Amino acid sequence: MFDLASPWWLLLLLAIALVALAYVQAQRRKQNRALRFANTEVLDQVLPAQRNRLRHVPIALMLVALVVLTVALASPQADRRVPRNKATVVLVVDVSRSMNSTDVAPTRIKAAQAAAKRFADELTPGINLGLISFAGFPVTLVSPTPDHGATKLAVDKLQLADKTATGEGIFAALQQIQTLNAVLGGGQNAPPSRVVLLSDGKETVPDDPDDPRGAFTAARKSKEEKIPVSTISFGTVGGTVNLDGDEIPVPVDDDSLHQIANLSGGDFFTASSLDELTKVYETLQKQIGFETRRGDASRPWLIAGTILVLLAAAGAIAINRRLP
Known part of the structure; x- marks a missing residue:
């Protein structure tokens, strides 16, 4: 029909x-x-x-x-998938010490870097892409820009640090998107936006994700701003990391990341290998880089x-x- x-x-x-x-x-x-x-x-x-x-x-x-x-x-009219000519995506990458676990070869962080660079390569040209890393606090490495090469270069410079402030990472991404939207005119002129959050563990700063700066609060704010947060739970339940000679368990935390996605209106993904993570990014690229339009057939x-x-x-x- x-x-x-x-x-x-x-x-x-x-x-x-x-x-x-x-x-x-x-x-x-x-x-x-x-x-x-x-x-x-x-x-x-x-x-x-x-x-x-x-x-x-x-x-x-x-x-x-x-x-x-x-x-x-x-x-006759039919739905067609066409490349977006504008959109905003901010990658938010966890760089806490647990990302140095080797349960994902060669390490979680190196696999995440490889997949992120491929995502930047394959993302539809014209889409604004930004990059934020977070551990105890967020760091904006690249403000959203259609120059995806800048994001690829910044991905190689990710540095691990202590603690996990997931909510702060989301809030920083929202701020970057809001700033760009204001430049583009805001309101109806603002392009569709998405936050892509990759993490492997539970938020440690603050202790309560419902805290005013917590991850769940940030997810609810994203929902209000109509900016969904798609989360990727990266790692395995058996992951460990060596800290000062001790093997510390760092199991992946699916529950909190699933909740963040639900609260914000985004999608939840899991990945326990580089191949699985690459497939997740491919799915996201199709969701973000294309839109369905009704047109002449x-x-x-x-x-x-x-x-x-x-x-x-x-x-x-x-x-x-x-x-x-």
């Missing part, structure tokens, strides 16, 4: 039906005259039954072609109608030695 922008063109189908009816009537009259004045045995030899049926093929093709072209005139109908017209003409010349 599809919508038609100009359905009144379908009235031409009545004319096509009349043409088909007129052709049938003409063939009947022609056959009656032939039977009235001709010897049937001689007629069967001159015009075999098979050829008698084939001579109707060209006109049948032409009628079908007219139906198809009439549908094309009615301008008459081209296939025009192509099909033209081909049928050509087949009808070729058939008429080959079978009837004349155009229909």
Whole structure:
């Protein structure tokens, strides 16, 4: 099923039906005259039954072609995925010490860097991309810009630090997006925005995620601003990190990251390897880099109608030695 922008063109189908009816009537009259004045045995030899049926093929093709072209005139509409010409994405990457765990080869942070650079490479040109890292506090490495190369360079400079202030990272991303939107005119002129948060553990600063600067509070603020936060829980439950010679367990925390995504209206993903993380970024790229638009879908109908017209003409010349 599809919508038609100009359905009144379908009235031409009545004319096509009349043409088909007129052709049938003409063939009947022609056959009656032939039977009235001709010897049937001689007629069967001159015009075999098979050829008698084939001579109707060209006109049948032409009628079908007219139906198809009439549908094309009615301008069928369909949903199409087209690249966005503007949007804003801020990558927020956890650089706490737990990201040095080797449960994801070679380490969580190095795998995250590799996947982030590939994401920047494949993101639709024209989309503003920014980068924020966070441990005990957020650091804006790249403000949103269509120069994705700047983000790739900054990804290589990520440095690990103590603590995990997830909420502060989200608040910093919102501020960057709001600043850009103000420059672009705000309101209806603001492009669609998304925060992509990659982390492996539970927030440690503040202790309560519902604190005014906590992760859940930041997620609710994102919801108010209509800026969804898509979260990626990166790592495994068996992850450990070596701190001063001691192996410290750093299990990935899916629950809090899932809650952040739910509260903000974003999507939640998990990844326990570089390949899985790359696939997550590919999914996000498709979500963010493209949009669905309703538009004209008459081209296939025009192509099909033209081909049928050509087949009808070729058939008429080959079978009837004349155009229909």
